[in-house]
Amino acid sequence: MQKVVPELKDVLERRYTILRAVRTLGPVGRRNLTHELGLSERTVRSDLDILRAQGLVLASSEGVLLSPEGEVVLARLDEMARKLHDVAGLEAALGEIFGLQRVIVVPGDSDSDPSVKRDMAQVAGEYLRSILRDGDILAVTGGTTLAQVAECFPGESFNRRVTVVPARGGLGEDIRIQANTIAVRLAEKLGGSYRLLHAPEDVLPCYVEQILREPRIRDVIALSKRAKVLLHGIGTAEEMARRRGLDDDTTMGLIARGAVGEAFGYYFNAKGEIVYSTSSVGLRLHDLENISKVVAVAGGRSKAWAILAVLSTGRCHVCITDEGAARRVMRLKESTKTEGGVTDDHQDWD
Incomplete structure (x- = not known):
């Protein structure tokens, strides 16, 4: 034909x-x-x-x-698109490479087709509904992708007692994409309850301990550490440095050290190694060890380096992404394996 x-x-x-x-x-x-x-x-x-x-x-x-x-x-x-592009084979390959319990790939690339990001958000919402049980605690981070998940979450009555809590403080930016707002919207869609974390995410090291002594802040963070499910986004190192207001010298230093991805205040290179961390309020990387399901949601081929970095930490159980990001992550993983690392000479920036 x-x-x-x-x-x-x-x-x-x-x-x-x-x-x-x-x-x-x-x-x-x-x-x-x-x-x-x-x-x-x-x-x-x-x-x-x-x-x-x-x-x-x-x-x-x-x-x-x-x-x-x-x-x-x-x-x-x-369904035809999944078969035509062998999306199931791509999911299996990514799962095997990164040791993930499950990978869900949505056909298309959200960088070039905005409807793909919404499809990815809907899939994430459906997955959450399938795994959340009565009495579970769901922790969520902020960002545009998770805001989309909250917006697209199926609105039918869930009839389960789920508590939604922010996993991180606020970055003082657009209120619609902060963890507190996303927690509220998801709780409303789930028919559950929520707690708010009234604290900034990034603070000077000398103030962190003082903030964490505040009872309401301490209680919400303790609740997030008991989460059964953690839903988080993934940011590129440069994007998150800008959102945090890091100065140019610090940002250039991150890039020079190979930082390509960020999650939970940590900046990672392509091997998943920490190259920089911020003093922040909320869940830290070591807290993920006690959470049963850590679900990362991110898409678009422009985020492939960041996704590669965060998945390489070995802290995620489930990855929900799109085809554009997934295929590029596979190519990048293969290049880092054959070249023995990542350098500016062979980064796939196209």
Whole structure:
């Protein structure tokens, strides 16, 4: 079929991408869809006309949205995409390399397709619902990916007594992506309760002990250490240095020492070795040893180095990511294995 109609695969994947974007953004206007997907308006208009004629999307004054039949077809295409790209084989390979209990890979790359990040967040939410039990404690960190998980979390009544707690203090930035906010939103979706950590994440070393003596802060951190499940994001070293307000000299020093990923206030090189740590309030790396399920959620090929670094620490049990990140992590892992390390000469920055 591919030899007879070579463009068939490209057309199928493009329309699949459009349907996923409509599911994520709908109702959405054609111009917004064109902007989000980086396609020409003519191509989007033509494909939408065909999808509408097939009864897969509906047009309204607010834009296009999926029809009930479109939902069914898209679910089938999701399964087809997993088979076409051998996503199951990719999950198994990543799990074996990093010694993970489970890997879930969502088709696509969230760097180039915003609907993939939402799909990844929905999968993370579904996974949480499948493992949380009555009386469990769920600890969460902050960040845009986990904020998306909270937003996309299935809203049906969960009917279990789950307590959600922030695993880290706040970074004093956008309130929507702080751990406290995410804890509240997830608790509401779960029908459970929450506790708040009223403390900054980054503080001067001389103040950490004093802050940790405050009873309410100490109690919430103690609760997070008893978590059954920890859900956390992964940041690139440079991005997290910027969010923490580190000066240029410190940031350049991190990069010079090979820092590529960050989690829990620690900066790691590609081998998972700590090259720098901040004095901070919240769970620390050694606390993860006592948590049954440590679940990392991150995607986009631009985060592959960071994901490689954090998974190489051996502290994660489950990784939820997208295909773009997963395939690049596999290539990077192979390159670090054959080259015996990572240097600027062979980093895959493209």
